[in-house]
Amino acid sequence: MRSEINGSKVLVRKIRKKSSNNEAGAPSKGKLIASVANGMRDNGKNMGLILACSVFLVYGFGVLSSSSYLPDIGPRVVPSYFSRSHLGHNVNLARDEDSRPPAPVVVQNEDSNPLSGIRALVSRKKNTKLVPDSKWPVSVLDSDKDFETIIHPGDFKTEMSVPTFWSPPVHNKKLLSRDSAMQIGSCITADKNGNFARGDKCPKHERTIFVAIASYRDWQCRYTVESIFLRARYPERIRVGVVDQIIDGEDDVCNVPIEPCGSKPEQALCKYKAQVDNYEMEAQLAVGPVFARHIGHRLYRGEYYATQSDAHVTYTQDWDVDIIEQLENTENEMAVLSTYLTDIVGSIDSDTGKSLRATRPIMCNTDYEGSAQGKYLRHGSQPEGKPSIHGMPEMQPFWAAGYSFSRGHFVVNVPYDLHQPMIFQGEEMSIGIRGFTVGYDFYAPERSVCFHHYAHGNQTPGRAKVKHFWENSNTYAGTGVRAMKRVLGIVHMNPEVDPSEWNHEDEDFYGLGNVRSTDTFFKAFGIHVEEKTTEHNLCSFVASGVMHREFQPHLRSDGMGINYDEISYQYQDPRAKKKLNKKKH
Numbered sequence: 375m376r377s378e379i380n381g382s383k384v385l386v387r388k389i390r391k392k393s394s395n396n397e398a399g400a401p402s403k404g405k406l407i408a409s410v411a412n413g414m415r416d417n418g419k420n421m422g423l424i425l426a427c428s429v430f431l432v433y434g435f436g437v438l439s440s441s442s443y444l445p446d447i448g449p450r451v452v453p454s455y456f457s458r459s460h461l462g463h464n465v466n467l468a469r470d471e472d473s474r475p476p477a478p479v480v481v482q483n484e485d486s487n488p489l490s491g492i493r494a495l496v497s498r499k500k501n502t503k504l505v506p507d508s509k510w511p512v513s514v515l516d517s518d519k520d521f522e523t524i525i526h527p528g529d530f531k532t533e534m535s536v537p538t539f540w541s542p543p544v545h546n547k548k549l550l551s552r553d554s555a556m557q558i559g560s561c562i563t564a565d566k567n568g569n570f571a572r573g574d575k576c577p578k579h580e581r582t583i584f585v586a587i588a589s590y591r592d593w594q595c596r597y598t599v600e601s602i603f604l605r606a607r608y609p610e611r612i613r614v615g616v617v618d619q620i621i622d623g624e625d626d627v628c629n630v631p632i633e634p635c636g637s638k639p640e641q642a643l644c645k646y647k648a649q650v651d652n653y654e655m656e657a658q659l660a661v662g663p664v665f666a667r668h669i670g671h672r673l674y675r676g677e678y679y680a681t682q683s684d685a686h687v688t689y690t691q692d693w694d695v696d697i698i699e700q701l702e703n704t705e706n707e708m709a710v711l712s713t714y715l716t717d718i719v720g721s722i723d724s725d726t727g728k729s730l731r732a733t734r735p736i737m738c739n740t741d742y743e744g745s746a747q748g749k750y751l752r753h754g755s756q757p758e759g760k761p762s763i764h765g766m767p768e769m770q771p772f773w774a775a776g777y778s779f780s781r782g783h784f785v786v787n788v789p790y791d792l793h794q795p796m797i798f799q800g801e802e803m804s805i806g807i808r809g810f811t812v813g814y815d816f817y818a819p820e821r822s823v824c825f826h827h828y829a830h831g832n833q834t835p836g837r838a839k840v841k842h843f844w845e846n847s848n849t850y851a852g853t854g855v856r857a858m859k860r861v862l863g864i865v866h867m868n869p870e871v872d873p874s875e876w877n878h879e880d881e882d883f884y885g886l887g888n889v890r891s892t893d894t895f896f897k898a899f900g901i902h903v904e905e906k907t908t909e910h911n912l913c914s915f916v917a918s919g920v921m922h923r924e925f926q927p928h929l930r931s932d933g934m935g936i937n938y939d940e941i942s943y944q945y946q947d948p949r950a951k952k953k954l955n956k957k958k959h
Contacts (some may be wrong), residue, residue, distance in 0.1 A: 385689040493556050505541055508560035508571040508676040510582055510721070512613065514651050527857075528795040528850040537672040539654070543787045547888040548867030551785065552932050555707050558783040559678030564612045574636035576678065578698055579607075584677035584782065587613045588626070588666035589685035591621065591657055591841045594827060596643060598687050599650060601824075603642035606694040609649075615673030616652045616685075617845070619660040628652050661795035661842040661850055663775065668790035680785040681695050682778040686827040686837070691727030693823035697779050700819055700881055703766040708814045708935035709778040712773045713737060714756050715826035719833070722825060729822055733758050736818035738916035742906045743799070747858035748868070749906045750800045762919030762941040767817035769922040771899045772914070773806035777824065780814070787812050791864075791884040793877055796847070796854030800861045807865040810895050813935040866892040867903050890938050898938070900945040909947040 514520050514537040526532040544554055554572030562580045564570045585602055589595040595616065618628045629652035635644035643650070651673055660666065667682070674680060679698065690696070701711055713735050721731050735756040743752045753772060761768055778784075788809045794801070801826045806816065827833055859876035862868035864885055886892065896902070900909025915921050928940045 395630045410458060423447065442884050494584060505554075505557045505571075506676065508558075508569075510560045510562050510570050510611075511648065512675045513558070513648070514615075514653075514673055520947055524792065526659060526661075527665060528659070528846075528853050532659065534655075534659070536669055536880050539672055539786075539789065540675050541786050543715065543883065544783065545787045545791070545887055545889075546886070549813050549934060550787070552707065552934055555781065555783055555934070558676065558786060559677050559781065561678065562762075571676070578702070579695070580611060581611065581678035581698065582611045583679045583681060583682065583694060583698075584674050584785070585612065585681045586670035586785075587614065587621075587685050588663055588670050589614045589616060589628055589681060590619045590660055590666070590843050591625045592628075592685040593626045593684040593839075594667065594836070596626060596630065596632055598683070598685055598689075599628060600632070600642045601687075601689040603646045603649075605689045605691050607692045608694060609642070609646055612649060612694065613675070614650045614855060615670055616650065616667045617655060617666045617673075618652050618653045619657045621657045622654075625657070627654065635922060657841075658846060658849070659847055661853065662797050662843050664797045664801050665792070666793040667775070667801075668792050668794075671785050671789045674782065674785045677782050680778075680780055680782045682775065683824060684715075684776050684826060686934055687715065687777075687824045688722060689824040690712065690722060690729045690822070690826070697823045699821065700767050700821065701779060701781075703804065704817060705933050706815055706817075706929055706935060707781060707933045709767070710773060710778060710784055710809065710814050711767055711817050711818055711819045712770075712778040713776070713818050713822075714753070714774050715777050716758060716822055717828050717830075718825040719831060721822070730820055733760055734819055736768060736913075736917050737770045737774055737816065738913040740772060740803075740912075741908050741910070745799070747797075747800075747855050748862070750858065750862060750867070751803045751901070751908070752799045754872050755801055757913050757917050759917065760806050761818075761820050762917065763922050764820070768919060770816050770818050770916050771806075771921070771923055772808060773802055773816050773894075775802050775805070778825065779819075784814060787887070788814070791860070791878055791880075793884070794857045794861055797857050797861055798919055800858060803867070804865055807867075807892055807895055808884075808886055811890050811892060813889035815936050829848075845924075869904060889935070894938055897944045898941070900947065909945055909950070911947050911949050912945060914948060915945055 388437040391467075438878070453672060479606065520538055521535050522538045523533050524536055526534055544558070557571055559573065559576070560570045561572045561576035562570075562582060563574050565575075570771065587595065595618065599614055599616070602614060603612060606612055616628045620627065628641060629647065629650045631638070631641045633641065635641065638644070653669055653673065655669070656667075670682070679701070681697075699713065701709055714737065716731060716733075716735060721729060722728055735758045737753065737756055739754045739756055740751050742749050745752075753774065764771075790801075791804070794804075801853065809816075827837060856876065859868065859871055860878075863871060863873060863876045893926045900912060902908065924943060925936055925941060928937045929935070930937050
């Protein structure tokens with residue numbers, strides 16, 4: 375929400391949790407508001423408070439004068455409900471409007487050099503347990519300490535209050551141990567010692583699922599949330615985190631029920647409202663899906679599984695049981711199921727909610743393309759067909775942002791990068807390669823558990839009215855070019871660019887693992903980063919099931935990923951070989 379007070383802009387972030395009697399469109403009781411004020415006090419302060427404060431003015435001046443002679447004791451702590459105009463900052467203040475008191479904001483002295491939120495999080499490893507304790511139910515609103523201030527990556531000045539990461543990456547630049555992996559992932563019931571992180575001893579139907587959704591002014595977002603809960607067999611173990619980029623008063627809010635709960639109490643957003651954390655962000659601050667999904671990863675709170683999908687998706691009946699069964703059938707703790715979703719048209723039985731499809735897409739088609747941001751790999755249309763491998767998902771080389779399902783530690787170990795504004799193409803290869811180097815393996819689901827609403831056919835009118843983040847392109851002009859150098863630089867895909875040309879901030883946090891090299895990835899799947907070319911027809915190796923049959927047997931005995939030290943395969947286009955042989959003859 376944006377307003378203007380005497381010419382100063384006030385930006386508002388909100389995390390909404392609806393009260394039990396909240397109706398559609400009514401204000402939320404437990405919403406957390408973070409305002410960014412540039413020089414002015416909230417216009418809602420009443421005159422009585424101002425007059426009361428004036429009574430203590432002389433007294434306060436005396437105290438302030440006396441305190442000025444005291445020795446400096448470091449940062450000052452200022453309650454977050456005070457105006458910040460005198461500090462010369464554009465500060466994002468967070469406060470919860472229910473029974474919890476406002477969190478104090480630490481104001482550093484001008485000569486101090488405070489740790490950034492990321493560096494502070496990593497530095498706490500030495501003094502605290504690496505993996506936080508799990509609990510259920512859970513919300514980012516459970517503690518005021520669950521928020522920190524970051525600088526907006528597009529304008530480099532607006533300070534935003536965002537959830538802290540639940541945990542820093544835990545891979546420590548080496549293969550994740552099974553014991554470490556089992557420490558991440560909550561169960562809806564605790565063991566006899568009160569521990570919710572029960573590892574694989576937690577019954578499958580009690581394992582929690584986090585669903586991350588990044589939505590930009592999308593009216594279908596709350597319909598997506600409805601299908602997530604109402605078509606799950608065990609909705610009590612699901613928690614949804616939405617990054618809702620909207621214009622207040624113009625766009626639908628993703629966690630507000632479609633109809634009043636009084637008339638339709640069976641709606642998911644009425645029954646399961648406490649299991650939705652909706653981070654509202656002003657649409658004018660949107661700088662693409664990477665930043666939105668970065669905040670989405672910050673909403674994660676230790677769930678057993680983690681899902682990512684678009685905001686205009688419909689899920690199938692019992693999707694939660696189905697996708698967990700598929701993931702566990704890989705017997706690979708490091709497996710990530712990911713794909714471009716099939717169109718919703720003709721895909722779901724309207725009576726049963728079951729899928730009507732016997733086919734599914736598989737990620738194997740990519741090539742270089744160029745733009746003002748440079749040359750990068752972009753995934754094209756993916757082949758859809760009946761699986762070549764039965765009884766489990768099929769191995770593939772690439773990861774897709776539109777749908778991803780994994781153990782929760784994937785979100786912990788491969789968080790979205792804060793420093794990549796105005797990036798649309800390039801995010802998938804970045805996450806995929808980073809995940810590969812940490813030790814994760816990608817699979818195409820054997821069965822689709824959700825379907826996408828594309829803007830064609832009879833869906834065109836509804837989808838055409840949805841805006842896109844690039845309506846902010848002029849505001850953040852130039853930031854995407856710099857960010858793309860970082861995207862490619864971190865994963866070693868622009869060796870021709872001097873490393874001094876891109877931002878290396880927090881690179882250890884958002885960087886590569888050390889289980890496999892990027893060179894191993896490029897050679898295995900026919901990518902030539904110097905020439906900016908690929909070996910074509912990779913799908914003949916992937917969709918046929920050859921990759922799966924060759925690579926899956928190298929799964930480590932403890933299930934902690936495929937051992938690429940045992941694999942020397944280097945893909946070459948078989949059609950190019952045939953053409954070369956013909957020329958020789």
